């Protein structure tokens with residue numbers, strides 16, 4: 437199996453509009469390829485005659501032990517891909533020793549997901565106008581043993597996504613964001629020609645007025661570490677550190693938000709430099725090979741997240757498929773460690789990559 441096989445199988449199994457929702461991007465879809473192209477242009481600089489008879493891909497992220505610097509990005513509605521949804525994903529992530537970031541729009545309850553998980557869980561949030569619902573989710577996540585909160589900051593609204601608009605995409609009946617009340621999620625359902633219900637829902641329910649000052653409200657609610665997802669500039673990284681965040685996820689939202697943005701791998705070096713070790717940094721978007729993990733680590737990331745490949749695995753064969761996808765990435769990473777002369781994650785340094793000009797600070 438390769439990731440391509442999982443992808444082809446998922447495409448074959450899922451209804452067209454669901455596939456388009458998973459695979460699609462915003463605007464001209466320029467960002468579906470931009471990050472990938474940047475990653476491909478980064479070349480690895482291996483060292484030789486290093487003892488790599490034992491390679492250990494293990495690491496720690498926000499205090500949690502991981503089998504490799506790898507996690508699953510938050511994605512809404514895993515039940516679109518498999519009836520067990522996030523429960524299957526959590527089992528697989530635990531088995532592989534990978535982090536799972538659960539979307540606020542998960543289609544299984546936080547408690548069921550936590551019961552199936554044997555590895556660390558983070559909860560992702562969009563800032564809803566209904567702060568009482570955010571507070572409730574945060575308290576439930578704490579009680580269920582989630583280890584961190586991820587606030588997605590690149591989506592004051594869901595961007596225009598031509599495929600979803602053309603399909604009049606709506607969340608199918610029978611699949612729900614079960615951690616939120618049906619009234620608040622109603623706009624996500626019910627197809628209308630030429631309009632994405634996901635986008636309509638975000639305009640109705642997301643609070644687009646929040647600013648850095650509002651983070652204090654979230655921080656006072658909980659002692660869980662706060663991670664911001666979607667930061668793409670050194671300026672915002674600096675502000676995030678000043679506001680006491682524990683981590684940043686450098687991300688273009690898988691090409692689904694700002695079209696023509698600088699891509700996440702291009703921004704990573706400037707963000708790592710700005711942060712200067714004051715919080716952890718994770719790269720997200722287009723991670724499709726173990727070598728991508730190595731490249732991210734050399735540029736100073738602590739870990740990476742993969743998104744769509746996990747859903748391809750889930751659509752292919754449920755928990756087994758997700759575990760297969762994670763295993764592929766981790767096995768490839770281990771091989772890259774050996775061939776790079778980097779027996780531990782700490783051995784990946786800036787000298788391990790030749791960066792194209794687009795990725796230089």
Ligand SMILES: Cc1cc2nc3c(=O)[nH]c(=O)nc-3n(C[C@H](O)[C@H](O)[C@H](O)COP(=O)(O)O)c2cc1C
Nearest residue numbers: 458509510511512539588689690721722742743744
């Ligand atoms: C179907 C789908 C649903 C997503 N849902 C969310 C979400 O609920 N919250 C969020 O912060 N990001 C969401 N994302 C973005 C991912 O977290 C991640 O940034 C992106 O998928 C990474 O790129 P990749 O798919 O190329 O690995 C979603 C992405 C996809 C493909």
Ligand SMILES: CC(C)CC(=O)C(=O)O
Nearest residue numbers: 512541594634638689692
């Ligand atoms: C339900 C959506 C808001 C989930 C999302 O973030 C996405 O589709 O990119």
